[in-house]
Amino acid sequence: MKSTIIAIGSALLASSCCVIQLILNYVSYTCAGFSVLTPYRIEFTTISIILLTVISLRNGFLKSIPTITISILLMNSPEILHWYNKSEYSLEYLKLSSPPLLKYQTCIKYQYSIKGLKCEGCAQKLKSTIDSVDGVRSSSVDFQSPQYSSLNVMMVDKHDESLLLNSVARLDFSYRMHLENLEKGIRC
Secondary structure (H helix, E strand, O other): OHHHHHHHHHHHHHOOOHHHHHHHHHOOOOOOOHHHHHHHHHHHHHHHHHHHHHHHHHHOHHHHHHHHHHHHHHHOHHHHHHHHHHOOOOOHHHOOOOOOOOOOOEEEEEEEEEEOOOOHHHHHHHHHHHHOOOOEEEEEEEEOOOOOEEEEEEEEOOOOHHHHHHHHHHHOOOOEEEEEEEEEEEEO
């Protein structure tokens, strides 16, 4: 039992505590700074794999499947979140205030470079915030480093860009956005 807890704990540390940050995002807490663990991901992953091997040999593979599954999901949570953040998927159907999408509407595609994101959890919180802005049809965030990440937003033409900028400023005043590209007249 003790080795199972240690294996799951080291898998959580290998994720740079990405899951903990997502929980904190859900309860509207700002970045907790777990990204400082990122340089040690390899070491924590190695410890997790060694412990999972020992657990499997000691308890048998079939009894170890839940621990192995949880640990693998935790270790890969930053990659899973990165995939989600880069996707154009949004929870548009939950937006009750947005007008229905009409066939003749056009959108503007904004491409921003952004500084100040600390981890994939922060990128996910930014994406959720942007997706909730009235008029936004889709968004994607590509977290690369705190010095450079990118944000793509597809917004209905009649809505104001200041809604985006104000939402980001309210989320975290340390984020610095710079408009890289703007495409008008895109069907959305």
